[in-house]
Amino acid sequence: MSTHVYYVPSTNIMGKGCLKEIGPYIQELKLKKALVVTDKFLVKSGIAGKLLAVLDEAGIQYALYDEVKPNPTCKNVHDGAAFLNSQGCDYLISIGGGSPQDTAKAIGIIATNGGHIKDYEGVHKSKNKSLPIVAVNTTAGTSAEVTINYVITDEERKVKMVMVDKNSIATISVNDPELMIDKPAALTAATGMDALTHAIEALVTPGAYPVTDATALAAVELIFANLARTVKNGHDIEAREQMVYAIFLGGMAFNNAGLGYVHAMAHQLGGVYDLPHGVCNAMLLPYVEEENAKHVPEKFRKIAKAIGLQVEVKSDQECADFVIESIKALSKEVGIPSKLSELGVEEVDLDLLAENSMKDACAPGNPFIPTKEEVIALFRKIL
Numbered sequence: 001m002s003t004h005v006y007y008v009p010s011t012n013i014m015g016k017g018c019l020k021e022i023g024p025y026i027q028e029l030k031l032k033k034a035l036v037v038t039d040k041f042l043v044k045s046g047i048a049g050k051l052l053a054v055l056d057e058a059g060i061q062y063a064l065y066d067e068v069k070p071n072p073t074c075k076n077v078h079d080g081a082a083f084l085n086s087q088g089c090d091y092l093i094s095i096g097g098g099s100p101q102d103t104a105k106a107i108g109i110i111a112t113n114g115g116h117i118k119d120y121e122g123v124h125k126s127k128n129k130s131l132p133i134v135a136v137n138t139t140a141g142t143s144a145e146v147t148i149n150y151v152i153t154d155e156e157r158k159v160k161m162v163m164v165d166k167n168s169i170a171t172i173s174v175n176d177p178e179l180m181i182d183k184p185a186a187l188t189a190a191t192g193m194d195a196l197t198h199a200i201e202a203l204v205t206p207g208a209y210p211v212t213d214a215t216a217l218a219a220v221e222l223i224f225a226n227l228a229r230t231v232k233n234g235h236d237i238e239a240r241e242q243m244v245y246a247i248f249l250g251g252m253a254f255n256n257a258g259l260g261y262v263h264a265m266a267h268q269l270g271g272v273y274d275l276p277h278g279v280c281n282a283m284l285l286p287y288v289e290e291e292n293a294k295h296v297p298e299k300f301r302k303i304a305k306a307i308g309l310q311v312e313v314k315s316d317q318e319c320a321d322f323v324i325e326s327i328k329a330l331s332k333e334v335g336i337p338s339k340l341s342e343l344g345v346e347e348v349d350l351d352l353l354a355e356n357s358m359k360d361a362c363a364p365g366n367p368f369i370p371t372k373e374e375v376i377a378l379f380r381k382i383l
Ligand SMILES: [Fe+2]
Pocket: 142, 194, 198, 263, 277, 281
């Protein structure tokens, strides 16, 4: 028996058109001026403008920081923190996918704790709560708007620093599917498969407990029912809205249960070859879970049931096979490539990729700890 602490933003606003309704919730915070954190693409595409129009309408003061890079750097964080101070801002509103969300968390931590962002690499390193953050998500899958982790690239050491910090969680999360309708199909597929990976890894990890299982299983069910629809037609707002609920449910699960070897291995592929996170996860997921099913078969019965199998009359092996085949079929349907060699990954790199996977922060969360040879064998299955 062990005890658990469950982290979630204190207010979560979601559903079609909800962006237009956030003004009063921000005003309730009784703060002076926001630093809006985003990137140039979101400004150019008009998505950030939709938020700014809502803020203008509600008479909410803000300054705009749109310098966030796709993989946000220490410079991004400290430039943003200096700008926040010079503008007299006392909270943050982030809009975007993982990069603006992570940058806002880092700026918020620096603003209340001081020092350099490198000081906070690791687990719960800050002493004080971040400035309040209103996190507006525009990407269907990362869940950065509800989680306690963020990743900042140290451009000098060329490493991605992972910070797990309860003080960095947003005060308000916003998930409006209307902000996601123009996302390209490939991005929708990759982020949706990332969300599926979050839910499945959160289910099979030893860190799971009934509260996290409930939301993770609901996420699995919704993703299987809706992801392909959103990839085929980005403007299918009903399916997009169901995916928003799935991301939120899956995000709550992995934020509190943890992840496993799919993420541990995908992080290395992302770091070395700059491959999309969701694509790497999607490719690895069936093979890592094939091994995991041998260790936690009861979890695969639950997942199989959530996807729609009549598990009462099936063996453990039949349930596991059904889950693995269903993941592969969904990946194929949404256009995820099946071989890493199509993406430039080479056999000679596998040794180092495996070694670094074993050191990844997500590795201890897996149901079993593979040997280096077993990790190499897993990479080889998708080479
Ligand atoms: Fe992920």
